[in-house]
Amino acid sequence: MSGFRAWSLIALPPDERQYGGNTGYNDDVERIYRYDSSVPNHKQLAQGDLIFVRDAARVIGMALIEKISVFPANKVRQRCPVCGQVSIKFRKSKSIPWRCTSGHEFDVPLAESIAVTGYEARYEQGFLRTPDAVPVEVLKQAALRPNDQLSIEEVDLGRIEDALLRKCPQTRSLIERFLQGIALDPLDADVWAERALPFIATMTDTREKVLRSIRVRRGQKSFRDKLIRRYGARCVASGCDLMDIIEAAHIDPFRGENDHHPENGLLLRADLHTLFDLNLMGIDPEELTLRFHPRIRDESYRRLEGRSLRFSGLALPASAPIKRRWDAYLLTLRRASCE
Known part of the structure; x- marks a missing residue:
């Protein structure tokens, strides 16, 4: 799997930190999370990741990372003046307030400024x-x-999704946007090509199923038949009319019977369906034209770049799911540009 991950981020005021060696960060918890190169996992956070911002007692909120800025910085690190270690703790009720884990007590820690990446x-x-x-x-x-x-700390969204949606239904749209940004590494496709996993109701596991079960599929028959009646018996992207290799593709990922609505579907040649599921092919919602990820260099695909989708009548797919999938495609492009 490649793509975005979910994280728990702790934002604590200085007096609530377990150890005093780190003087903390000036977080604005509803807008910005600040950290530096001395923090484990500092290189792992990425644009598009889902974050849970919390303090010691509660989860304050959730968001998708929109941007990560990197800059040179200095931080103050406090040490025990006796042994030099940074594992020191401030004790409000003690006459000698500071103590290190080796047992040394002192009134004021030794402070030093160190260069870090912020x-x-x-x-x-x-x-x-x-x-x-x-x-x-x-x-x-x-x-x-x-x-x-x-x-x-990285977290498994699937373990908490059910409880989260029951208690806070308004998180659904945020989770859906996060999951639409996740892509399967094409190198993994062969491993999972013939493995059909059972349907599981949560959005996380359903999206996992879609990504790991990219295999030859025509789609549910009644859904496919509706799309043929709606758009004609051919691939709307390439014009291919060999129906043996034409599949019923969901625009919004399938999670239940409501997603079998014909306005949420397209008829696509099997290989184009796979690229669409991987967010390596996008559909511009303004012009309904095809766009391909820069990784797709094969000339047979590049010839389709900018081509309009082909429909036999006036019926078109719904605009909202097309826009959501376009946003997911753009996220994949932005993530690639950062690598």
Whole structure:
């Protein structure tokens, strides 16, 4: 699998940090998450990733990362003046307030300025407050590699999706946008080509099923028949009329019977269907023209670049799912430009 990931990000005020060696970051939790190159997983966060921003007691909210800025910076690191270690703790109730894990007590830590690479993950346009949606303990249990010391920790969205949607239904559109940005590495396709996984109702597992089950499929018969009646018996992208290799493609990923609506479908040649599912082929919603990811260099595909979709009548697909899939295609392009 390639594409975007989900993360738990801890934003704590300085007096709530477990250790005082790190003086903390000036986070604006509903807009910006700040961190630096001394933080584990600092290179892993990426534009398009889903984040859960939390403090020690609650999950404050969710968002998709819109942009990550990188810049040179300096940070203050505090050490024990006796042994030099950074594992020090401030104790409000003690006459000698500071203590390191080796047992040394002192009034003032030794401060030093060190050069680091600074990062700002911005998400101000789409932040969604979710203070009661998921308990912090449940989010921690969803960690892929649990570690209480990590402030940036990858989580398995599938473990918490059901509870999240039940408690906070407004998160559905955010999760859908995140899942539409996930793509299967084409090199993985052969491994999963003949493996048909059972349908699972959650959006996360359903999207996983779509990505890992790219195989020769014509689609559900009644859905395919409706598309043939609506658009004619040929691929709307290439014009191919060999129906043995023409498939019924969902525009919005299939999650249930409602997605079998003919306005949410296209007839595509099998290879083009695969590229569409991988977000390597996009459809410009303004002109209904084809666009291909720069990785697609084969001349037979490049000849289709900019070609308008072909429909036999006046019926067209619904504009909303086309726009959502176009946004997912653009996300794939932006992610590629950052690699």
